Amino acid sequence: MALTELDPIPALIVIDLQKGIIGTPYNASVSAVVEHCAALIKAFRQRHLPVVLVSVAGMPPGRRDDRRTLPDTLPEAFTDFIKEIDPQPSDIVVTKYSWGAFSTTALESRLKSLGVTQVIITGVATGTGVEATARQAWDCGFNVVLPVDAMADNRPEAHNWSVQNIFPRLGETALSADILSELESRKNK
Template identity: 45%
Template sequence: MAVTTIDPRTALVVIDLQNGIVGNPGVAPHPAADVVERSVRLADAFRGHGLPVVLVRVTAAADGADAVSGRTDGASRGRSFPEGWDVIVDDLAGHPEDITVTKRNWGAFYGTDLDLQLRRRGITQIVLTGIATSIGVESSARAAHEHGYHVTLATDAMTDLDPETHRNSVERIFPRLGETGTTDEILEVLAKSRV
């Protein structure tokens, strides 16, 4: 599905574009630098139209005390992270009008004030970008859909740890949650809706 419209009250929500995640060389199909550059272009356009930009970052206590409980097959406890791994990348940081949300889960809604921040501003639609497509972005898109937001996904402004999981999200999951498009397509619709 193509991007049809950008609501008058739309927010850009950028997932986990922070030092420790963007610095991971093993992402695909888009290099992390391209995801950052496209997210910056979207953020600049949103700010230029007076629309909110939400920068979501994930963090964890050094001792793992705030780790999500539950049994999994994948190792997630006992990991330590270097100093500054959870800092938003410089290319996106430094705009005092932006909203920063800190999460400790995959998705940006559960356990955060994201929904409150959006509702207080009358937001009806979100545009999502970030890393990783099938984890933080997809979890946030699912929750946004469940919360009743119109969801738009900038598919070339996200990437994953595996190109197949990215493809699965983009081709099978996202069309059921909202509209998908490239950064340029979203910018074109944004420009037309703001004239």
């Protein structure tokens, strides 16, 4: 794991930390993820850096072997963010209809219009929403940072595969503390 530096205008992207995906009570790994994400969100907001909160509200049509999908009518509050996220007016809120946050939204143009050149991607699930968003961000030309302690997957083998085999090819992996330290060092310059 090696974070070299943060670009002048990085954006934090938080994937699917919503009531319908996370639910409560949280298991230990998700509780730690929520804690790390909340700390990153706070640090980005304090520095007036973009925070992107992403929720999933459906999936694109198409046949697949795995028939699990979201229902046509989502339960009430399914897309509401968990309380620890506490959306603010300054946040960019994105609703997606696919695994990744870029392909079914205008997120790329929104971030580029703000001068963002780097994205820090967190949330759940590592092997689906986080990885798909990282792949799409890389395809869009963003520098990608993946704080591996700020993401989880209900399948540990999927998390480990993404972290060990996919993420090093898409960007830099790090810990939340590395990113927080880099942000803090900016204040002292």
